[in-house]
Amino acid sequence: MSQTPSSLPARWTAESPAGTLPLTRMDAFQKPSEFVRTRENEIRINEIFYSLQGESSRVGLPTVFVRLTGCPLRCGYCDTAYAFHEGKTRQIDDVLSEVASYDARHVCVTGGEPLAQKTCLTLLTKLCDAGYSASLETSGALDVSAVDARVSRIVDIKTPGSGEVARNHWANLDILNAHDEIKFVITSAADYEWARNKLKQRRLHERCPVLFSPAFGELDYADLAAWVLRDRLPVRMQVQLHKVIWGERRGV
Numbered sequence: 001m002s003q004t005p006s007s008l009p010a011r012w013t014a015e016s017p018a019g020t021l022p023l024t025r026m027d028a029f030q031k032p033s034e035f036v037r038t039r040e041n042e043i044r045i046n047e048i049f050y051s052l053q054g055e056s057s058r059v060g061l062p063t064v065f066v067r068l069t070g071c072p073l074r075c076g077y078c079d080t081a082y083a084f085h086e087g088k089t090r091q092i093d094d095v096l097s098e099v100a101s102y103d104a105r106h107v108c109v110t111g112g113e114p115l116a117q118k119t120c121l122t123l124l125t126k127l128c129d130a131g132y133s134a135s136l137e138t139s140g141a142l143d144v145s146a147v148d149a150r151v152s153r154i155v156d157i158k159t160p161g162s163g164e165v166a167r168n169h170w171a172n173l174d175i176l177n178a179h180d181e182i183k184f185v186i187t188s189a190a191d192y193e194w195a196r197n198k199l200k201q202r203r204l205h206e207r208c209p210v211l212f213s214p215a216f217g218e219l220d221y222a223d224l225a226a227w228v229l230r231d232r233l234p235v236r237m238q239v240q241l242h243k244v245i246w247g248e249r250r251g252v
């Protein structure tokens with residue numbers, strides 16, 4: 001964390017919308033622990049809910065979301081700070097039973113940073129074994145190589161505007177394949193230029209689909225759309241569908 005009180009992103013101090021929890025100065029400056037420890041068959045869960053997938057190539061699909069507790073990053077635009085610490089330790093088989101109760105085909109394991117818990121790998125494998133189409137949303141700061149090959153890995157590349165660009169685990173990009181996805185959350189024109197350069201230098205679009213997503217409330221959708229079209233970028237621009245439908249709130 002390199003942020004100082006005078007350079008805190010607006011979100012750290014802003015009033016939160018209904019249904020969300022505000023990020024606090026304590027969240028901003030508390031040193032986040034790298035991993036969340038649990039026993040072998042346990043996992044710490046922030047929330048489980050059923051909604052429409054709001055992002056990625058799976059956008060719009062009815063999906064069960066399993067949000068894990070903990071994250072070692074502190075992105076300035078984070079909309080899930082309530083998952084940094086809040087949660088309940090549960091048996092993985094109990095989590096699978098709750099997922100099954102929704103009678104859904106798609107399951108998204110998210111956070112926080114799900115890979116901050118080692119048993120996330122077990123959960124993902126059990127979801128695949130049970131026949132679900134599973135995806136993992138990860139910050140891109142931790143190694144994704146041990147994730148079950150049946151899982152679609154949605155890997156962020158943190159931009160400078162996130163405040164966490166130094167955390168990118170670049171080696172991840174070498175092991176992604178066509179059923180994975182790379183996501184840039186873009187906060188400004190400078191972030192866009194940076195992301196466009198990374199895309200071109202590393203030819204990321206030849207490896208897997210690449211998503212460009214405006215940081216909610218920080219970058220105008222139309223600006224990002226215009227830049228992507230102007231530069232003929234081989235990416236998918238996305239907006240967060242769940243926020244368009246329901247606003248910025250928990251459990252959707």
Ligand code: SF4
Pocket residue numbers: 071072073074075077078079080081111112113139
């Ligand atoms: S990696 Fe995700 S959960 Fe963690 S601080 Fe960044 S946006 Fe929030």
